[in-house]
Amino acid sequence: AHNNRVINTKVHHNAVASWYGPPHGMYIAGQGNLFERVEVYNNGYYGIHIYNSGDSTVSDNIVRYSSVHDNGLQCVGVGCGGYGIIISSGSNNQLYNNLVYSNGRGGFGGGIQVAYKCLSCKIYSNTVYNNNGYGIDIDASSTGGIVRNNISTNNASAGINNLASGTIISNNMTSDRFDIYRCIKNPAVFSSSSLLILTVSFPSAHFHDV
16 A cells, blocks of 8 residues: 555554464555554564565655564564564665664564665664664665664674665764663763764654554
8 A cells, every 4th residue: 555654553462472474563565655653563573564575666665753672573484583674675765763672582683674675765863772683784685775873783783784785874873882771861962073863752642552
């Protein structure tokens, strides 16, 4: 489906105890969708799965001001674990001002995955930590992306793994010595002349539970 708005919503506990597959929190195969102030957690595989096999038109989707955590719990069916968010199969998909943490606990996975020819996709001002794999993982097919002003720290593997050509990577914090918990409690401590203050607090809202 195209041009939907999913706002102030919680999505959780899909296919955690058994296989109903694919056990993602949300599976998006359309264009122009907005996901804002959503919390996606405790799902069997990926939290937010923006992908369509063999397609190149899954474009212009936005995830912002959201929390995606504790996904990738299952180890049956398609495999073990999963990323918090994948953007793929199109162009100009965007992730910004999100918290992505503690994903991939079932095995395979990580924080944010950019894959399957996600062209000119953008990852701005996200906080990515404590994932079981890479914090931000860009595969070789996903060219021309921008990864800027993110904190990606204390993940099991590198904060940013880039295999693509033409990726602009700038003003990110990936040091595991960085006190991520202090930053979340008080975002203003994370500021400098070269890196924008990261916003990790979201507008208050009433959430719809799914």
